[in-house]
Amino acid sequence: MPTRILPAVGDVDAVRSLTTLLSQLPDAEPVAPVVDSTQLVDTLARLAAESVDELPEVVVVHERIGPVPALELIREVALRFPAVGVILVTTDASPGLFQAAMDYGARGLVSMPLGYEELASRVQAVAQWSVGVRRHLGHSGDVFTGAGGTVVTVSGAKGGVGATLTAVQLALAAQASGRSAVLVDMDLQSGDVASYLDVQFRRSVVDLAAITDISPRVLADAVFRHDTGLALLLAPGEGERGEEVSDRAARQIVSALRSRYEIVVVDCGAQLGGAGAAAVEMADTALLVTTPDVVAVRGAKRTVRMWDRLQIRKAEETTVVVNRHTRGTEIQPPLIQRITGTAVAGTTVPANFKELQGAVDAGRVHELDSKGAVRQALWALAGELGLVKAAEGAQKGGRARGDRGSVSLFRRRDGGG
Template identity: 80%
Template sequence: MSTRILPAVGDADAARSVTTLLSQLPEAEPAGPVGDSTSLLDTLARLAAESLDELPEVVLVHERIGPVPALELIREVALRFPSVGVVLVTADASPGLYSAAMDSGARGLVGLPLSYEELAQRVQAAASWSVGVRRHLGQGGDVFTGPGGTVVTVSGAKGGVGATLTAVQLALAARASGMNTALADMDLQSGDVASYLDVQFRRSIVDLAGIQDISPRVLQDALFSHPTGIGLLLAPGEGERGEEVSDRSVRQIVSALRNRYDVVVVDCGTQMNGANAAAIEMADITLLVTTPDVVAVRAAKRMVRLWDRLQIRKAEETVTLVNRFIRNTEIQPPLVERITGTRVARTVVPANFKELQAAVDAGRMQDLESKSTVKQALWGLAGELGIVKPPEGNEKAGRFRNDRGSIGMRRRRGGRSGFEGES
């Protein structure tokens, strides 16, 4: 029986060396190497979507892979695709790294420079393990399987622009359409998702921060099952505890949520830290909320440039939502698009707080009336983003995720608006 091997190697010279040796292994079917962590996960997800049997038996992860570090990448592959044997290729063969690799879910470690005998031994062992797992895994309920759902992060350009309300309504819209939906509050110091949905809670995201392997059962224990059917992962009641949530733990948490739910909406708040930066980097769709005023749009521009400098998200991969829109304002969506360099959603949310006030004051955003123009706009946005089930026969969904290059509003020149000279 042949062994399918997918190497993930960021360095071109190392990729050639690995590919050459793999081609010499008996009964090996090495695929072309992928050059970064995103390509690896996308490739595995695509294969798993066709059939779990299409997944390779072995994945080789080189130590110089990026942007996700090798050990974190191994952990995510092991969590999302538990029947794939992962082998780490590294120059550091110390007991400490070996132990860390095993804890992350690796099935073996190959030292550099590569040795044919060692590579063959580790690949064969990982392949045998993979075949055994696939034979006995079945449909057990305590493992994650499949390519996972869509992750949408919602960030505010500045405080008070409506990011949390937007995140809540997107999650409600997805759930109402029949999508299995989770809403995670990663505004770790001042999250208000619980206040918007009338929730009293004991557990929070902090309860998952120190766990090495988040199984479905562990994840379920940390989630609050809301009466609407949404699974809520809430920010801690004590803001200072947010510091316990690292970027590494967020990667594990988001991966676990992605593999349990069709749609995962993450409220990232307005402040940047390692935790929500990791969520934004992993997201399929990144939404940035602003209002049509000079201060907020300038804040949106700063946020986008920050993400770009930190290599978290490119401007053209970000969708901007204009909230509290007034038709006669000087700052129109095309101007916001030009200033921020992002793609502005076709949907705009009208300025109509009177519709919201009763639901906000009661802390029951799920009770917002269907005739509310704000609700209608935000649920329309959910359809535009492709996170609701489209009506039968209508396949126009998921455009921002799957057709990134084709979305964009025609740009028109704006009037005098306080942005003279900016681009």
């Protein structure tokens, strides 16, 4: 069986010399090269969506590929497509770079100028490894076949606005609709997901922080399977251990989860740390939950501005969710949209604490009454965000309109829009 090899090279001269050598290798089947990191990931995702068998056994990454640095690109490929072997082509064959490449997930390194014997030896070894991995994973059914899951982060404008409840219900809605979903508690010092769902656990996100190669088996060991079928990756029971999860570790963990689940919902809490910031930056959708009161909306405005200053996320790329909404409040969603400069979700969540109190106190928020207004609104929000399958996710709700009196009131208190 021929070995399919996908070169990822941006330099024209390097492409020519590499493809010429690859075409001379025995039983090699070079495919059309890709010229940058985006095209490589998109190509692999498209092939994986058809079938794992369509993926090349070997990907050869040139050190100057760009725009994503070669090592970071290798990590992403290794995490999202674990049965594809990656070889790094580089002018630096030092032991330090070799070790770094292995840590990031490469299966081999070839130095430039390219030589036939070295390239042939590496390609053969990596191809054999890839075939072996596919054979092993194929029997266990534990191989990624999708193009990469959707990541949604849920942050609070301040504490107590309902971010955790929102995150839990979005993940439950996705799972109930037939999608594979995981809920991550990235509120590392004070996460409450375990309490909301009444679970006892031993492992947490901290157990993955120091692992440089998160295999599907390692990930499965850290994830808790809830009675609802929802996968949970929980915050540590000892809040001080949250400091062990760096922004780099968070990126790797979220990438690993994205490669295994269709929907990844991350509860980031209300306090910004490095891990939460990394998750928000990576997210396909970043939600910011607020209540329609001056203090919370001011907090939302500060958070949006901080994310922008730190280049984590632009205001227009953030969606505010209004919780505990009533028609009578002076601060309505259109006003919040103007103040924060963000999008505002069309679905608002009504104020109905009596509906929640019993379930929250019992740690059974997964058992909220399906006919309750809060639960229906949050599941409608999941539909609006595209987290549930179409048949389950009819979009509901809508925005109430603010008035000039509301604008004037808020400007007096906040010193301007």
